[in-house]
Structures are given as C-alpha cells and as structure tokens.
Amino acid sequence: MFTFSEIKMKRREMRPVRYHGFDMWLRARHGEKVQKIPLDAGSDCPNRDGTLGRGGCIFCNALGSGSGIGGSLSEQWNHWRRSFAQSDRLKHTRLFLGYLQAFTNTYGTADRLRILLDELEGLPGLVGVCVGTRPDCLDREKMSILAARSWPELWLELGVQSRHDATLARIRRGHGAEASEQAILLAAEYGVKVCAHLMAGLPGETGEDFLESVRWLANLPVSGVKLHGLYVCGGTDLETDWKAGNYIPLEQDEYALLAARALTLLPSRVVVHRLTGDPSPGELAAPDWALRKGETVRAIDAILHMNDWWQGCRADCPARNPWADIPAPR
Ligand code: SF4
Numbered sequence: 001m002f003t004f005s006e007i008k009m010k011r012r013e014m015r016p017v018r019y020h021g022f023d024m025w026l027r028a029r030h031g032e033k034v035q036k037i038p039l040d041a042g043s044d045c046p047n048r049d050g051t052l053g054r055g056g057c058i059f060c061n062a063l064g065s066g067s068g069i070g071g072s073l074s075e076q077w078n079h080w081r082r083s084f085a086q087s088d089r090l091k092h093t094r095l096f097l098g099y100l101q102a103f104t105n106t107y108g109t110a111d112r113l114r115i116l117l118d119e120l121e122g123l124p125g126l127v128g129v130c131v132g133t134r135p136d137c138l139d140r141e142k143m144s145i146l147a148a149r150s151w152p153e154l155w156l157e158l159g160v161q162s163r164h165d166a167t168l169a170r171i172r173r174g175h176g177a178e179a180s181e182q183a184i185l186l187a188a189e190y191g192v193k194v195c196a197h198l199m200a201g202l203p204g205e206t207g208e209d210f211l212e213s214v215r216w217l218a219n220l221p222v223s224g225v226k227l228h229g230l231y232v233c234g235g236t237d238l239e240t241d242w243k244a245g246n247y248i249p250l251e252q253d254e255y256a257l258l259a260a261r262a263l264t265l266l267p268s269r270v271v272v273h274r275l276t277g278d279p280s281p282g283e284l285a286a287p288d289w290a291l292r293k294g295e296t297v298r299a300i301d302a303i304l305h306m307n308d309w310w311q312g313c314r315a316d317c318p319a320r321n322p323w324a325d326i327p328a329p330r
Contacts, residue, residue: 017323018304019263019311022224022273024326026097029152034095034127037080039073040102041116046137048103052174058203058241059171061233061283073098073119081125097153098123099130106133110141117149128153130195135160135183136175143190155224156187157273160196163213167202172237181220188221195224195273200258201250202230203241207258214262218270218315225270227262228277229255231290239285252289256299260309263300268312268322275300 017024026034048056069076077098084090098120106113120129128151135158146154160180162168168176180196187194196217200210217225229250232242241247250258259275266272276293284290304310310321 016321017326018301018309018321019272020268020270020323022271025271026153030095030127032095033090033093034097034153035084035090035093036097036099036130037077038069038099038101039076039120040069041073041100041105043100043103043105044107045104045134046107047134047172047174053172055172055237057171057173058237059230059233061236073116074123077123077126094125095127096123096125097128097130098126099132099157101130101132101157103132104134104137105131106142107137110139110145113142114145117145127151128155130155130157132157133159134173134175135179138183138186140186140190143186143192146192147190154192156183156192156194157226158183158187158194158196160184160213160217161199162202162205162209163216164205164209167205167209170204171202177216184220184222193223194221195226195271196220196222197226197228198262199228199230200255200262203238203247207254207261210258211261211265214265218266223269223271224273225266226273227259227275229258229287229290231277231279231287232285233279233283234285242286249287249290252287252292252296252299256296256303259296259300260303260307263304263311264309264314266311267316269316270311272311 023033045056046052048054048060069079071079081096084093100116105116117129120126129149131146133156138156146156158180161171161173163177165176184194184196198210198213198217200207202210232238232247232249238247242249263272276296277290278293279290281291289296310317310323312322
C-alpha cells in the first residue's frame, strides 16, 4: 500500500479517466459545461416535523443540507447565476441544473411537488432538475408527476446512506433499507433516474459494511451515486457523540481508499455524481479534511491509478477501462 503523501505526490502522473463522472456525462449529453444550482424550496422532513421524529438524522443540522440562501426559487436562481458570472471558472457557463437540495422535497402532497416543479419551468438556462428526497416520501402519483416533465435531465437524489438496518436505526433515519429498495424499483418502473447517496464511516460500521452497501446498490437499477465520508456538523447529535469520543470520523486516506474500492464494484453505467461531501466552513466541526474536496478526489484518482483500478473492474468490465481513451482533466 502507498502512504498518503506518496499518493498526493504522484497525482500529476495520473492518466486517463477511470470513472464515469457526472461532469463528463453532462458534457457528453449537452456539448458543454452544465453547472448545478442549489435551491431551497422551504421543504420540511417527516424526520423533523414530528411525523417520524423531531431530532432528524443524527448528522442533520438546521439547514438540512441547504445553502441558507433565502428568497423564491427564481431569486435564488438569479443569485447563483450572478455569482457564477463573477467567477473566472464559471463565467461562460450557460446551462444549469436546479438542485432541490434542502430537506425532503417530495414530502407533503403530490400537488405541492407539481407546483414546485412548475416554478422551475422556464428559468433561464435550465436543462433539468435534481430532486433531493428520502425513500419513504415517494409514491406512484409523485413518480408520475416527475416522469411527466420533459426536461432533458431529471434525477431523484435519494438519501439511502446504508443497506444495514441496524445502522439506519442508529443514525435515526426513520426508514429501513427495504424502503430504499422499493423507491429505487418504483423510480425505475417510471423511468426516473435515481442518484443514490451512500455514506462511509457511519457510526458502528466498518469499511466492509460500507462496501457491502455498495455491492447491494450495484445490483439495483440506480443510474447514479453520490459517495462521501460522514462529517460532523455543529449543533447535531453526532457532534455531541464526537465531542464525547463516541464517534471518530474516517481519516482522509481511509475514506479515499474506501471510495476507490467502491468505484471498482460499481457497474460502468452508473454515473458518479460526487465523491465528497460539501460542508460549508461555518457548519463543519470535523474532520477538517472534509473541506479539502479537491485533495480528496485527487487522492481517490491516485489510488485508482496506482492500483490500475477503474470503475467496474470488479463488476461489469474487468478486462479494460472503458474510459481508457479519455485524458484526465488537468
Ligand atoms: S432525512 Fe434528510 S432532511 Fe430529514 S432529518 Fe435526515 S438528513 Fe435531515
């Protein structure tokens, strides 16, 4: 095995691409960069409003993964577009994907979901929408509302987190793995793409437990995944556990190795939306490395490179990296 500093030193030598990244996938479909815009639709969550519980998942803070930007959806849209226009990297971006990110966006009535999606129609540059939700807040009526949209991109971002019911109970999800499986199968029936979110380093789980969740997911009809190491936000019950020494987050190199091994198990058709979490500096309590997203992604790339692994090499494409002819971006 390599030390983490060796991995970081070698990262410049890494060629070619070794996994099916979302940015690359969007560029292939739209011919140019597509940028995600986080949106807060003022949604609630049954795990916080008293329906299932009041405290929420032990890692969820008051923002519920939201950006904290207020205003209507179109005001938030315009805020982010103005901010991108100031950025050297994004100022020429013309296409955007709305991400209903905060809390549980399919919670409530089917009409609420329909109205939310109507509000997004016609926003300048919109090519589609990602809807963040949990598996027990979906049904046939909501799936048909989602499936009826004609946007080129429509994704359900589904908080799955683990296949282990004991873990799901311990982190107070309020649903089991069976609910995730049913939601994924229902979405497939309606032709709605699912990006399943899984976390490594959950309390009580080993690395092998995480990889078992990845193997389980690889056998379900998901179109995408988002992986990250669990991080601790201020003001959460997880922070209390961490301060008491009852929870220890993964080290960056531990997570990078787990993420690289997870990629080898995922079929090549699965699009990798993200390999890191996205905490804001103000909310993060630990670990510090969770803010250094680029460094983590490069470490994962380096581990793939040095072991000559690629996505699917232990799944559907053991003989050859399907992206072997694509140079890695600098
Ligand atoms: S399901 Fe999502 S929004 Fe609800 S408590 Fe858990 S992390 Fe927070």
